[in-house]
Structures are given as C-alpha cells and as structure tokens.
Amino acid sequence: xxxxxxxxxxxxxxxxxxxxxxxxxxxxxxxxxxxxxxxxxxxxxxxxxxxxxxxxxxxxxxxxxxxxxxxxxxxxxxxxxxxxxxxxxxxxxxxxxxxxxxxxxxxxxxxxxxxxxxx
Amino acid sequence: xxxxxxxxxxxxxxxxxxxxxxxxxxxxxxxxxxxxxxxxxxxxxxxxxxxxxxxxxxxxxxxxxxxxxxxxxxxxxxxxxxxxxxxxxxxxxxxxxxxxxxxxxxxxxxxxxxxxxxxxxxxxxxxxxxxxxxxxxxxxxxxxxxxxxxxxxxxxxxxxxxxxxxxxxxxxxxxxxxxxxxxxxxxxxxxxxxxxxxxxxxxxxxxxxxxxxxxxxxxxxxxxxxxxxxxxxxxxxxxxxxxxxxxxxxxxxxxxxxxxxxxxxxxxxxxxxxxxxxxxxxxxxxxxxxxxxxxxxxxxxxxxxxxxxxxxxxxxxxxxxxxxxxxxxxxxxxxxxxxxxxxxxxxxxxxxxxxxxxxxxxxxxxxxxxxxxxxxxxxxxxxxxxxxxxxxxxxxxxxxxxxxxxxxxxxxxxxxxxxxxxxxxxxxxxxxxxxxxxxxxxxxxxxxxxxxxxxxxxxxxxxxxxxxxxxxxxxxxxxxxxxxxxxxxxxxxxxxxxxxxxxxxxxxxxxxxxxxxxxxxxxxxxxxxxxxxxxxxxxxxxxxxxxxxxxxxxxxxxxxxxxxxxxxxxxxxxxxxxxxxxxxxxxxxxxxxxxxxxxxxxxxxxxxxxxxxxxxxxxxxxxxxxxx
Numbered sequence: 001x002x003x004x005x006x007x008x009x010x011x012x013x014x015x016x017x018x019x020x021x022x023x024x025x026x027x028x029x030x031x032x033x034x035x036x037x038x039x040x041x042x043x044x045x046x047x048x049x050x051x052x053x054x055x056x057x058x059x060x061x062x063x064x065x066x067x068x069x070x071x072x073x074x075x076x077x078x079x080x081x082x083x084x085x086x087x088x089x090x091x092x093x094x095x096x097x098x099x100x101x102x103x104x105x106x107x108x109x110x111x112x113x114x115x116x117x118x119x
Numbered sequence: 120x121x122x123x124x125x126x127x128x129x130x131x132x133x134x135x136x137x138x139x140x141x142x143x144x145x146x147x148x149x150x151x152x153x154x155x156x157x158x159x160x161x162x163x164x165x166x167x168x169x170x171x172x173x174x175x176x177x178x179x180x181x182x183x184x185x186x187x188x189x190x191x192x193x194x195x196x197x198x199x200x201x202x203x204x205x206x207x208x209x210x211x212x213x214x215x216x217x218x219x220x221x222x223x224x225x226x227x228x229x230x231x232x233x234x235x236x237x238x239x240x241x242x243x244x245x246x247x248x249x250x251x252x253x254x255x256x257x258x259x260x261x262x263x264x265x266x267x268x269x270x271x272x273x274x275x276x277x278x279x280x281x282x283x284x285x286x287x288x289x290x291x292x293x294x295x296x297x298x299x300x301x302x303x304x305x306x307x308x309x310x311x312x313x314x315x316x317x318x319x320x321x322x323x324x325x326x327x328x329x330x331x332x333x334x335x336x337x338x339x340x341x342x343x344x345x346x347x348x349x350x351x352x353x354x355x356x357x358x359x360x361x362x363x364x365x366x367x368x369x370x371x372x373x374x375x376x377x378x379x380x381x382x383x384x385x386x387x388x389x390x391x392x393x394x395x396x397x398x399x400x401x402x403x404x405x406x407x408x409x410x411x412x413x414x415x416x417x418x419x420x421x422x423x424x425x426x427x428x429x430x431x432x433x434x435x436x437x438x439x440x441x442x443x444x445x446x447x448x449x450x451x452x453x454x455x456x457x458x459x460x461x462x463x464x465x466x467x468x469x470x471x472x473x474x475x476x477x478x479x480x481x482x483x484x485x486x487x488x489x490x491x492x493x494x495x496x497x498x499x500x501x502x503x504x505x506x507x508x509x510x511x512x513x514x515x516x517x518x519x520x521x522x523x524x525x526x527x528x529x530x531x532x533x534x535x536x537x538x539x540x541x542x543x544x545x546x547x548x549x550x551x552x553x554x555x556x557x558x559x560x561x562x563x564x565x566x567x568x569x570x571x572x573x574x575x576x577x578x579x580x581x582x583x584x585x586x587x588x589x590x591x592x593x594x595x596x597x598x599x600x601x602x603x604x605x606x607x608x609x610x611x612x613x614x615x616x617x618x619x620x621x622x623x624x625x626x627x628x629x630x631x632x633x634x635x636x637x638x639x640x641x642x643x644x645x646x647x648x649x650x651x652x653x654x655x656x657x658x659x660x661x662x663x664x665x666x667x668x669x670x671x672x673x674x675x676x677x678x679x680x681x682x683x684x685x686x687x688x689x690x691x692x693x694x695x696x697x698x699x700x701x702x703x704x705x706x707x708x709x710x711x712x713x714x715x716x717x718x719x720x721x722x723x724x725x726x727x728x729x730x731x732x733x734x735x736x737x738x739x740x741x742x743x744x745x746x747x
Contacts, residue, residue: 063256
C-alpha cells in the first residue's frame, strides 16, 4: 500500500507520517500541491491525504484535479484540515472526497479513517 | 401549551407573516433591515420555544434562523425557492404553535438543502461565467476574495496556460508573481485534461483590460469572466453612452459643411468694404471659434485607444508562434494612444500583416538564433504613440534584419530599381523570402499594405540593421474627417497641402535651387532637400524664371523622408474636408482628393507621399514628361 501525504507544515507532516507508519504503508511526502502533481506520475498510490490551506494550489484545487483526472480519479482521498467550517467540508464532499479529518485529531481517528480509505 | 408562550409566539408569527409578504414584494432588492428583522423574530421564537421545552418548534425555528443568518450575510440567493420555503417554514411553526402537527423533518432537510445548494453570495458571483469545476474547487476564502474583487469593480479573467511538466512550478510561480504585480491571483486550478505537460487555470482579479493581461501573460489563453461588461460599466459609470459611429460620421460631415459655409462668409467679408466688412469679419471669427470647439469635441468622440486591436494581435501572435514553432515574446505598448475609430479598424489588417512578416521572416528559427548567440526567444514589439497630428505605430523585431544587397539582387532579377533599396520591399510582387511559407503566403504583399496605409493618408517606412532587427514605422493622421491644410498657389492654380505632412515653409529665391546629379535640391541647414515643383508635377506650364524670383518651399515629411514642394505663393491655412474626386483624376499620383475653399472654389488636395514618390528629385529637363 502506498500513501501520498500532502502537507506544507513539516511538523504536521511528520505527525501524520509517524502515525500512519504503524499501518505498514509506504509513504511519499509532498510539501505542497506542485510537489504532489510532480510526484503523481511516478507512483501508484492507494490513498492520498491532503491539507487544504497550502500555497500555490490549495487542497481543494488538488482534489478537483485528481477527481477529474482519467487515471487518478479512483484514488481515495482524505482531507486533513483545520478548515472546520461546514462550508469547506461540503465543498470537499461535493468534489468527491471520501474522508474528512479536522485538526487537531487523535492518532486513533486518523488510523480508523485511513483503514476505511484503504478498504 | 403555556398560554403566555402561545400568545407571544403568535405575535411573533404574525409579524413574521407580514414581513414575509413585504419581503416577497421587494424581491431580490429586499432591504437588509427587513431580513435582519425576520432573522431576529425567528431567533426570539427559537429561544422562547427552547425555554418552555417546545422541542419541535425550537428545532424548526433554529433551522430557519441559521438559513436567515446565511441570507443576511448574502450567502444565499433570493429567489422563489427560498421565499416558498420561508412561507412553508412559518406555516409549519404556526401549525405547531396551534397544536397541530407539521413535518419538521422534511422542512429542516429542505432548509439544509437550500443553504448548501443555492449559490452562495450569488448576487456577486452570478456576474461571472464560472465553470462548475472551477467554482467547486474554491475554498471559502478564495470565494470571498473573488466576490470582493467583483464588488470592487475588478474584471475577473481566466488565465489558462500549459507548461512543460519538468519546470511547471517555476514557470507558474513566475507568471503568478508577474500577475500579482497588478492584481490578485485568486485561485490556481490544475487541469486534468490530457495533453503534453500540465495545464493550469488561474482566476485573476484586476483592473487591467484584456490586452494588458495578455501582455503580461502572452502565452496564456485569457477569458474575461464578467458577463455583459459593457452593461456593468454603464451602470458604474453612468456618464457614458454608446453611439453608433455612423451618427458621429453625420456630425463630422455636418461640421465639415459648416466650416465651408464659414469659409464663404470670410471670403464674402473680404469682398466688402469698411464697416460692413469689419462686422462680418467679427461674426466669422466668432463662428470660427465655436466651430473649432465643436470640431475638436466631435473628433474626440471618434477617438478610441489603439489598445482595442492589441487583444487581437496578441491572440494571433500566440497562434502564429505555435504554428511556426518559434518562441516569441510580444511586447505591446502605448495602448492608450488614441486614434480615429475608423482608422483603428482599417489599420488592423495591414498591421497584422506586418507582424506576421516579422514573425515569419524577421525572427529567425530558434536554432539560427542560438547559433548567432541570440536569446532563442524572439521579441516583437508594437508601440503606438502620438507625434503632433499623427499617430505612429512601430512594429519592431529583433530578428535577422533586412539585407539591402539581397533586396537589390532580387530586385534586379525582376527588373526593379530604386535609390533606396527598402523602397523595393513595397514594390508589387516583390519578395525576398526563399520559400513562400504558410503564414505569410504570397497573395498579399507589402505593396498592398502600403496602398492600404496610403489610402488612410498615412505612410510606412522601414528601418533595419542586419543581424539586429527591423522596424516598420506606420504613421497615420489622428483623424481623416477634417484636416488643416496649407493653401498654396503654383502657376495660378490653388492646391491644398495637408498640414500633417508639413514641417515648415521657406521663402527662397530661384537661384538657391541647385541641380545635383540631374536632380533639383535645396541646401537646408545640414540637409540636401530634394524638391518637387508643383507646376512641373502637374504640367502647368514651363516658366523661365529670373534668378531673383521669389519662391516658396513647403518642407514636407512623409514617414522618415523630407522633401520640399516648390510653389509660387502660400495663401493661408485652412480647415478642409477632403472629398473624393471624379474617376478621371482618381489614382493620379500626388492627388488625394478635392476640397472646396471660399466661394465654392474647388482645389486639389496634395497627397504628399505619392507626390514625392512620383516626382521627387526629378530634374527640370525631364519635367515635361509628367502628365496629369
């Protein structure tokens, strides 16, 4: 299982990767949307975890790209964000995001949602 | 049920019902205070119901309150579905308060629906043509920024561009930085469309017009997203109206006729004596002043910025560069330079022809440029600026330049000669390109371009340095409608010389004219000015003249070339309206048309460019061969 983690905050990125490392998954990190776009063709991901508020392109734009892409549209996505407004949750859901996790969160929550994502 | 509660709830619901009727009547332009009152009453009802444990009432009122909160923040569009839902909601509350049942679950889910599906802040965003995918990808903050830009009267553009996959991040960041200097990049959406590299669509809010955005992002596809921009700008700047250009033509024409009438009054005044003459002259002067004001305003009405054609140019250049596989940077400057609307339209095709030539023949291939130690990216610059009564448009490229020797050789093979080899570029059927390319073709050459520009009373020149590039300089009069002219006399005939072509006038003696290499010239400061005698050009007789005979030389400029027109007298300066001349004189070199001066006198208007070309620097000995 291979998971892409897109998160611009290094501490949040390592928090997330430290948690999901226990789940026996290979992790690829991207520190922004551009890096994510660049790394996508080189891997076959089983899940993508992304933040929303990032420079250059935001998480929703990345999700919109992925969910409209002929190849990537089947990859399940979890949005991990401080955007706790119903508004942004609705938007992510409307774009076809499978899971939504609000920061701050417990390790257990992340693991549960990741397992659901990976089926 | 508690009677106190019922009484107060009924009061609130009565007020709500009344306010709702007003709301419906006011429609989309509902006063914010009214919505706020409806919101407050609903809020009170919710609190009241919660206090007395009326769960269903408080639940429904709470849902309505949330929706009304969004409504007063402008996040929900006002429309029939919303008003119907408010009526149904109040009706439901009435039923519950009266002790009958209501389907609270259905109502709350309808409320939840309308809050999430209806266009958020629709009123502002409805002014945009926004693709569903783009809209859905906006975060709440981005949407807020988009709305703020729309409300601030900014135009919103979609700026789409594809990049190489290897360095798209660098290029896109550079583009974003450039755009940010004069606006706000609101959103950056990667495109999932298949194709080489990766495409992005930026939403860009700015006060710049499309041409300026195109100048910043010359390789991008730019689309204005605001609907009916003209109508919006009409609303925001209500001091403007749109006028049919044909009506302006009528105004200009009528002013032209009035100017002729005024000229006749002046002529009449001159034929009178004493007091009557003075009185009429005063009237004529006043009339002249008013007519000048009117004429000036009418000319301004016809003026539009040259930038109107820049959008088309940048679009075409992008397309051409792709077809030619050349990397071209297009620089457009002076878009605010104003020119007669008709001229702007007429110059568009000739201008595009020259730009096409610059891309196709001027700019070398990327390999050739690298080999010559140049930036592989070629640059084409279009600059417009005003110079006196003319507008100059320079089209420059940093390409290979034009080799005068190559032109001469090519011309020799076609049996053409000229003192200035660059002149040959404009000769019919002339081309130096070894092969005819798809882009420039062979059908229309620079001869047609020149002819078009001359028809607009303009001129075209070439300035070129081998290896460094070429500039085509187009000069146009600001307007064609009414022009100032110098009325001159030669061999008893009057002519009008457009003032746009006149640099200065000199008074000389016949002996100052010298013949150099069988051409008549005049030493003017450090210049040798080639001369044309109007009397000779139009075969008006062959006078022998005494060396001390007084003559006048009108120094004219046609593009970069100066020449002197020799006349017997300069009569006065005059506004003239150029009228077309009959078939017999049409196409005669040196004649632009005819005009009426004073008491119905018809004089010929000189076309300086073609006059100098046809008769410039001709020696006196051969003057008799020129016929009208």
